[in-house]
Amino acid sequence: MVDKIRVENLSCFYSGKQVLKDLSLTVEKNEILSIIGPSNSGKTSFLRTLNRMNDMNVAFSRKGDIFLDNDNIFDMNPEKLRTRIGMLFAMPIPLPMSIYDNIAYAPRVLGLKNKKNMDEVVEQSLRDASLWDEVKDRLDSSAIKMSGGQQQRLCIARILAIEPEVILFDEPCSGLDPISTAKVEEAMLKLKEKYTIVLVTNNVKQASRVGTRTAFFLMGELIEIDKTRNIFLNPKNKTTEDYITGRFG
Secondary structure (H helix, E strand, O other): OOEEEEEEEEEEEEOOEEEEEEEEEEEEOOOEEEEEOOOOOOHHHHHHHHOOHHHHOOOEEEEEEEEEOOEEHHHOOHHHHHHHEEEEOOOOOOOOOEHHHHHHHHHHHOOOOOHHHHHHHHHHHHHHOOOHHHHOOOOOOEHHHOOHHHHHHHHHHHHHOOOOOEEEEEOOOOOOOHHHHHHHHHHHHHHOOOOEEEEEOOOHHHHHHHOOEEEEEEOOEEEEEEEHHHHHHOOOOHHHHHHHOOOOO
16 A cells, blocks of 8 residues: 555644654555544544644644655645645534535635536535535525534535545544434545545544544554454454453543
């Protein structure tokens, strides 16, 4: 497999308190890397470091490097980086405008003016997010009126409209019902064909369903990373087994 992201000796700190400890791992192209672990294990801090969201926190500092392909992300313009690495948060935040305009907003900012081309971007993004069939007849309706699950998939489509290379999911189904969760997972599995995905989830069953590989974080350290089947059926570390079987966490 080809490495899309390479993390080398990454340590992260907030106001001097260490939240990630000498982390080294790779994310392979077109895989879903599921990251599991109890609260305060550094999972979200890791995601936010991957697209430099942490740069906006004056209390944040780090050591080590992260490479996207062969580009060191800390040498890149952060705005440019975020067109290559998109991030979806736990709480969907649709823009207060129509479904169509939610998808078209970023491409317009980036210079896309042609209406026919924009229509194609909107449709393809919604299709890839497994949402097109549900909204194709009401694209002019307010996105605020959509269900929570639809709003989350709309936010996925909004990311896809700028054609990133990597998508980061931070607890994307935490507030969703089982049916909406299944649709988001369906979208992720389809997206894996085109994109590289890093998924942070507290739902170990979700990690087992969608992850190509799974990484277990504990107290800022990477305890184990392996193919998802191996992690769940034959973990090498006893602490990993205890976590996924619910003995702690």
